[in-house]
Amino acid sequence: ELKVEQNPLFLSMQEGKNYTIYCNYSTTSDRLYWYRQDPGKSLESLFVLLSNGAVKQEGRLMASLDTKARLSTLHITAAVHDLSATYFCAVDNNEANQGGKLIFGQGTELSVKP
């Protein structure tokens, strides 16, 4: 059974600092997604990583995927208050006939303070 673990679960950062959120998963998959969720809101897609070594960047966020290590990272550069939200990684189950079944991590609640 595919398990997805994120750490840390809670992250309090100062503005201007850098930090990394880690997403580990337990079985083979080469499709990983990062989502952002603001309080009381739905999920907003941030990155879609579809191959080993994939790296994508948008603004102050950069995501990477290492399928051999079964690890994805979401790196935050020079954090600003607007990045405060909960971030989820999700891994495609990748089993036959189950493409598209996403298994989500527990989420990382990020708070950026001045």
Place this chain on the structure above:
Amino acid sequence: EAGVAQSPRYKIIEKRQSVAFWCNPISGHATLYWYQQILGQGPKLLIQFQNNGVVDDSQLPKDRFSAERLKGVDSTLKIQPAKLEDSAVYLCASSWGAISYEQYFGPGTRLTVT
């Protein structure tokens, strides 16, 4: 492009009552998903449709939950009878296909069972 629509946005019911949620996916999206997100957790897939056929309902509590997607477009999710532990946000998502396609989430329906 219009996003995934869901209604109602909020619902409060007493235990043992029934409730239904509605979802209209993005036009042209063949795959539709229903997720349950309990407070403080990541979303959990309940059921996946490909057009109007069920691809995966392994985590749907079939003794009380049912879902249908008539004509391969709109979908409804029903709970009858509701239990306290069903209190959650129910998210609908859609994608062009299943494998390697990004899922777009609706605003969700927040259900409170008292």
